[in-house]
Amino acid sequence: MFRHFLVPTDGSELSQLAVDQALEMASEIGAKVTFFHVQPSFYGRPDVALYGEGLVLDPLLSEQFNKANAEYAESVLAQAKAKASAKGVSAAGATSVNAVIYEAILEAASENGCDLIFMASHGRRGLAGLVLGSETQRVLTHADLPVLVYPGRGQD
Template sequence: MFKHILVPTDGSPLSVDAVVRAVSFAREAGARITFFCAVQPWPKMYYGEGAIFDPHLPASFREAMQCTAEDVLHDAERRAREAGVDCDKLTLLSEEPYQAIIEAAKRSECDLIFMASHGRRGVKALVLGSETQKVLTHSCIPVLVHRSEA
């Protein structure tokens, strides 16, 4: 049925749980996985006249974010390899993680996005927002949501 699954991860406990479940799902389905991590760019800042700014900070920030993403993806890859599931890794720079997730699924020609959800309801969901909800709303690719009570 599904042959190539995109699994977004950020290294959080909720996300790691989804990685574990996705690896199990992929093994049973005979599918391969592309693990994905969205890398946030340097935050936009607005300065008044005379603001002091180190021009090296954006590059350092980007490098630190990329290293963190690689660590997260390496852990996911290790879990898949131990389970005998073929996998790839991908990062994209994006201010909007949900857009990057959808773009990654398209680029990798995935036929399913497998992602975590906190299962927030009511005001919490409204205030905190949800990348999962945004992916569900905007993706043409099927999305399987792993809901955790954590």
């Protein structure tokens, strides 16, 4: 049976519902949980100046962007860990900066020794789902371990 879940969370309402469901399941089977938040990369590399259409981005802007993302990640993870503590579930939090979200999720699962990824689906259907794709879909197609998807309700 599963002993260690990776639960990616972006702080959205649906993601919070998935956190709650993951904790419910973890509590029932005695599994531990690692919550994971991917911080967006500031155009891939913060050390590269970007130019275009007469715009030059100040390195200070990149620094502020990265600081705000790190603070948000810590807030999201702290909320999830507090929920785990209230449920009596052993939990940790992890974050990384990566421009490719699904790769970061798969790397985190491997690095943390997880045997299940428990994540939300944002519920895009039809053409929107096909065109926009989904990080959940990418995780499903590239994962070498089980992925449990908490279904989305409606559109984003």
